[in-house]
Amino acid sequence: MKSKMKDKITVTGFLLIPVILLILFSYYPLYKLFQISLSNWNGMSPDIKIIGFDNYKEVLSGKEYLSSIWNNMAYVITAIVQQFVGLFLAILLDSNLKLKKTFRAIIFMPYIINGVAVAFMFNYMYDFTNSPINMILKVIGLEEHVIRFISLDYSSNFALSFISFWKYVGFTMVIFLAALQSISREVYEAARVDGAGFFSLIRHITFPNIKNMFQISILLSINGSLQAYLEPFVITKGGPNGRTATVIVKSLELAFQYNKFGKAAALGVILLFIILAIVVIQRTFLKESDK
């Protein structure tokens, strides 16, 4: 009896701390976020007036907010491409390639660089006048083909999302590499004996074995891409004319430029529901494919 009691205390003790931390730093702020989203708080005033769902109505009817969600789609597309490139690199570096450890380290390295530093680095890379890329183009006589990385059209979002791609593709590769290395070599050997070629091996052995890891990786990437803000915040500040403003950038702009914390919170809650919806859809598909 005493032993059971001790077990209960131990388990409760270990559970209590993370639960308290979770409530304090995740659920309580979430509750506050939702509460603020129903108000017209200006971020400074001690008085918070509740105005119901007006902020949600404004956000859902304002084309500039919807276009910020659309801007995020560039990051989502890039995140999906990143999965396949990461997988390709993982397969490549899981083979008997020479210097594969060096290549792994080189590709993974951007992941450990601070995000702000990366954004500043690309800020320099994308600078029309001082960009090393444009300088090289000029040196080799291709002056007419110098690139305007940030322009008025939608492609600016891809230029910005490429920064995330560059930073995270190594991480994706490592995840897939771990999954690939967990597949028994004997399975491959047996398939080869049965006459399976390279693509056949990937389709019938590699993919089915790393499916779960692939799903987790894509979920994390899409989640991250919907929350993208560092690159546009540092490089374009969401401009020109909101062309590169992601949902988070728009939310920050609402809060700190127009002092509309309520509306900014509403945008945050909507983003939360979008992410939840994606998780639900993905889980549904997962269950379907498992059947």
Place this chain on the structure above:
Amino acid sequence: MKRIISTILVFVLVLASFTACGKEEKETTNPEPTTAAENSDTDTAEEPVEEAEVPALSGKIVIATNMTNVVDTTLKDLAQGFMDANPGTEIIYEAIKDYETVVATRISGGEAPDIYMSIDGMTPDTLADYFLPLDDLDIKWDDILFSRNNTGSDGKIYAIADSVGYTGIVYNKAAFKAAGVESVPRTMDEFWTVCEKLKAAGITPMVTAFKDIWPIYPWCDWNIAQLAMNGDPKGKNLYVDKDEIYDETILTYMNIIREMNKKGYLEADIMSANWDQLKLDMAQGKAGMYYIETWFPQQVVDAGANKEDVGMFPFPEAKYVYSTAGKSYGVSKDCENPDLAKAYLKYMIEGGKHALAVSTIPADTTAQIDDVFAAELMSFGVPAGNSDITVTAFMDIKNQIELDDQGFLLSYVLEPDDAKAKALCDEWNAKWAAARADIVK
């Protein structure tokens, strides 16, 4: 045995986490300024009668500044001067880079610095929510330019400007000389000729630092446009009675910079033109002109230009040189040592000590100034003028429609199609009209 160890470990962990929470709470509820103020209260409480006879200042206050470049030099010296004259006081300048955001957050958390600059979102209706009234400040109000700019709806003054700025075109004389320009342009025709000559000489005629957005504010400010083009001091207030925020006056002004972009008179790619590059280009004579205020030329000199090579002239054909208040400082409503804060504020403003410490022109007209750039700007005979205090309704309408005028200017300038550019303005005008009908009853 393992279970006993586990139980002890859990107990220690729980205890440690609660201890940490307790410590943190203590730290957050007793920020430095509060502690200092409490100390000063304790000190003075011991001899209340004597204190009434000798109103000596004591304690500590914190002043938030965005002048990160001089916080450890001239501002420190400024504070030291006050502390030497008032032993027992401690004045601390706190440098904040992302000023507006950080200060707004601290205000909302009830931890505003004792003295801070008014920030966006503060209107005459709400000034009393953030600052203490300064009407009892023993200062010659008539000597201070723009001293009534931060008057609340209740008629009390809540913040005071330390400096004044004059808007004009800063130019590099060496660049002008290299391009064969002998005199500064006084008319728009001359202005375009100068631009063409500079471009032909391989010099960027006008720089903008468009990427950083804020450096182009004089090109889209309604006060500046109305005063320069029409000589109308009502400025922004005119638009509270109009359904068009982008009317002919402001568009004429904005079209000048748009035309400059079309003709290749701005940076090669304005989307990557930034502030640091702008200063360097102006200092090195790679750029000819920049439309800004009198606080800027000194920065060009600091970036390496010869002082003799930097000058200022009024915007061509401008009826007035627009003058405006610099940063306005107020004493936080939550300040626990208001006597000291007000005394220091007075010290900052009188004689323009703070303005001079940050290389700006003092708002105190009695202060001796030796600003050669302002002197040159005013030497062209264009009178200085200022706009009326902007009414709350203008800010409310602008905020309701979330109009970022500087961000919009970038889009307007970048839009190559005239019809599309006009459509962009029409869109904002429609929003303005709708919001105006809602706010101005």
